[in-house]
Amino acid sequence: MENRLLVSSPPYIKNGETAHCLMFDVFIALIPVLAASIIFFGPRVLWNVFWGVSAAIGTEALIQIVFKVPAFKFRTFVYSLLTNDDIDVLDGSALVTGMLLALTLPPSSPFWMPMIGSFIAIAFGKQVFGGVGYNIFNPALIGRAFLLAAWPGKATAWTAPISWEAWAQSLSLNPSSWIVDGVSTATPLALLKLQNETTPLAELLFGTTAGSLGETSALAILIGGGYLLYKGTVTWHIPFSYIGTAFLLSLLLGQDPLFHVFAGGLLFGAFFMATDVVTSPVTKLGRIIFGSGAGVLTIVIRVFGGFPEGVCYSILLMNAVTPLIDRYTKQLPQSAARSSLTGESFTPKG
C-alpha cells in the first residue's frame, strides 16, 4: 500500500514562537522594575501587585467562562478553565496587564485600587472589544485613567521611599506592621510645576524619588527595556522616537531635557506602555509617528497642561489614531502599474 502523505500549505517550518512568548517576555522585563520598586517602596508593592494581578486574571477567567463555555454552570468553573481550549487566561496577557496597572499606581494606594483598576482594564479595556488582539486602547492605561478620574486624591497620593531600618525596627507579629507607608511627598514633576524645584539627575536615574511604583528607577526600566529589545519583542522605533521627541521638544521649549526624560513615567511608558503590540501601529514609519506623537503630547501636557504628568493620556490619545496611522503609512512599491502585479495570468494557454 502506498503511504499517505500530508498535504498542506507551505511553509513547513516555523520559528516556534507563540503569542505567550511575547507576553512572558514583558513579564520577565518587568522583574527588575518590580525588584527596584520593592527596594524603594517596601513590601507593600508586592501586596498591591498581587491584588492587581489576581483581579486581572480573575476578571478575564470569569468573563471568558461566562461567554465562551456553552451551557455554563458554576460547578464546572475550574474544570472548564483547565480544559476548554477557547479560554486563554493563561496566555499571560492578563498577568501583564494587571502587573502594569499595579505598577502605575502610587505606593500608598489601598489594595482595592489595583483590584478595581484591573477589573476595569480587563472588562472595559479588553474584553468589551473582543478579547486579546482586538482592543483599541492599552488596557492598563484605561484602568489607570479610570482610577485617576474616580479617586484623584488617592491616585496621586505619592510617598517618599521608605526607610528599611525603621521598617525592621517596627517589625512585629502583627501583619499590619509588615506594610508601612512612606512619608507623603510630591513627585519631581509636581515639584517642578508647582514649586519650580528640580531634582538631581542621579536620584532620578537610581529611583530614590517619589512616584508610581514602576516609574521611579530609570536604571531598572532600561534593563528591562534592553531585554525586550534584545528579544525582539519590541523594536527600537517606538521607544526611541518617543524618548527622542520628548528630549528635543523639551530642549526647544527651554526645559531641562534630561530631567524630562528621566522624571515621571516617560521611560516606563515608552518601553512598556507605548510598545504594547496590540495598540501600536504595525508599519515601521507608523511606529515612529506614533512614538513622536506621544512624545509631543507628553511634553505639551507637562509644560502647558494642568497635570504634572502626561504619559498616560498621551499614549491613550495616540492609541486612538493607531488605525489611521496604519492606513496612511502603508507603502506599496512604485511598480504597482505593471501587469505582473495586478494578478494577470502568467501561463500562456494553448
Next chain:
Amino acid sequence: MDGFLPTFTRRKLLPPTYREATWDKPVLRLGEPERVIIPLQDSPGTSYQVAVKEGEDVTAGQKIGVMGEAPASLSVHASISGTVEQIAALPHPLGFQAISLSIASDGKHETCECSPLKTGDRAGNGRKVLEGLQEMGIPLSYRHLMANDSRVSCLIINATEFEPYITSRHVLLKEHGNEVAAGLQVLMTACSVKQAVIVVENTHTALVEPLKRDGQGTVDIRVRGVTQPYPDTANWLLEDKFSPLKSNNKHGSAQGLMMSVDLSSLFAINNAWVSGLPFTEQLITIAGSAVRDPQNVWVKTGTPLSPIITHAGGDLSRVGRLVLGGPLMGIPQHTLAVPLIKKAKGLFAAVAFLVDEHRESRFYKQAPCVKCAKCVDVCPASLVPNTIADFVTNKLLNDAQEWGVFHCLECGLCEYSCPSRIPLLEIMRLGKVLLKGEDCLLGRNVFGALYG
C-alpha cells in the same frame, strides 16, 4: 511547551540556512531509473504535441513532443533510452493530471546523435540560436525573447538561495562556474543583450567570480551583493531594486524589459552550445528529516520521486511529507509517483506526524492576531501581511488588492515568524485565487517550464 515557557532564546525572524549538511558533500549522479515520466503539459489546458507513439523505442535525448504553442513552445526530450509505455494523464507535481509520457528503461543508455549549436549556420544568427535552445528544451522566457519587437535589454540572475536546506544552486556555481559563465555569454550574444545583473549574497560573492571575469568588456555584467536572499518569485522586486535601466527613464515605463534567468538554464545552455545535449539532467538537493543522507545529486528529468528518496537513504514508508522545492515555498505532493520537473531545484522530504486536532497543545493553536508586526518587519516586499489577511478573511477583497496582495511574493516568511500561528501565506494565496483565479499564484508558476 517550547514556545510557551518563558525562555531567553532569541528567536530569529529569518530561518537558518541549514546548508552544512549538503554543502561539502561530493555531488553524485543518480543511476538510471527504471521508468521516467515526462509531462507534456505545464498547467492544465496547455497545448501539446506528441512526436512518438506508444510502444515505440526512444533513445536518450530524442525529441518526443512539444509543450505549448509557438513562439513560446518548448521541446520535450526523453531522458533515458527505452520504450514508451503509455501516453496518458498522470499526476503532475503542480497538482493536476497532465498528459505525460511514461518511458520504461531498457538499460542500454543509448543516446541519440546530437549536433552542437555552435556549429552550422546558427553561429551568427541570434534568433536561430534561440530556436535551437527551444529545441533543446531549456526553460527560458521565450514569450518575451521570440516576440518580434523583443525589448529584453537586461538579464537578471538571482544567484541567492532563499530556501533553507537547499544548496543546489550554489553547488552548481561552485562545481561548474565556468560552464555557467559560458552559457551566460551565449545567451547574451544570442539575444543581443548588453547588460546583466547578478544578485548574490555578500557571503558568497566568490562563487560568481567566473561569471564576472568572462565579461571581456563587450557586455556589462554587474554583481550586486545583498545581505538577505531573495525568493525565486521576486522578479519585480529585483527589477525595482537592481535595474540598471531605471536611470535612463525616471518616470514612465523603463526602456527595456528585464528578464530573469535560472542558473540551471545557463548551465544547460552551455551544454547545448558546446555538445548539443538537451536539457535532460538537473542538479537537485534532497534534504529533510526523512532522508538519512541529504545531498546534492544529478538526476534525470522525469525521474519519479521515490528512487531519489531511496538514493539519499530515505525509508519510503516513513516519509510523511514530501515537498518539491524547499520548506518555505515548496509544492506539497500527495503521491510518490510524481516526476521531477525541470524548474525544481530541490526536494524536501520530512517525517510528519498526523496529530489529532483535539490532542494538539493549546499553546500551538491559531490565536487572534496581536499585531506584533513581525510579519511586517520580515516581509521582503514591505507589505502588511496581517492587515491583508484580515481583509481576505473578512471577504474585503478590493481592500486586499489595494493593500497589495498581488505584490506578495509567497515566500512564507510571514507565516514562519508569526507567533499567533496564523496561516498568513495560505490566506494571502486564497485572496489571490478569489480575485484572479489560480493562474496568478507565483509560487506555483515559478515551477512551470513556460513561465516568464
